[in-house]
Amino acid sequence: MKLVTAIIKPFKLDEVRESLSEVGVAGATVTEVKGFGRQKGHTELYRGAEYVVDFLPKVKVEIALPDEMVDSAVEAVLGAAKTGKIGDGKVFVTPIEDVTRIRTGESGVEAL
DSSP: OOOEEEEGGGGGHHHHHHHHHTTOOOOEEEEEHHHHHHTEEEEEEEEEEEEEEEEEEEEEEEEEEEEGGHHHHHHHHHHHHHHHHHEEEEEEEEOOOBBBBBOOBBBBBGGG
């Protein structure tokens, strides 16, 4: 089992969700986050005053998957989230040691 974590631009969320559904992903956890990377933030003008936005809004999508679905899910995210511009985000794949469904007590791949 693996945890696929994608940090993407907020306006790409619907496209990513649709793309994941097409490859058979049944669920995901989505969190609004802020961060910075090579994009380094930007300057904005508000009521005549200039201020620096150091942390840019992003969306974190987390998907727990059996090993055989990881490659297709990563490809789906990459295809849907890419704009070709700086700040498109990243995809991380990390191993999951175990998972247990609280309602039924099922564990392992059955709990996904």
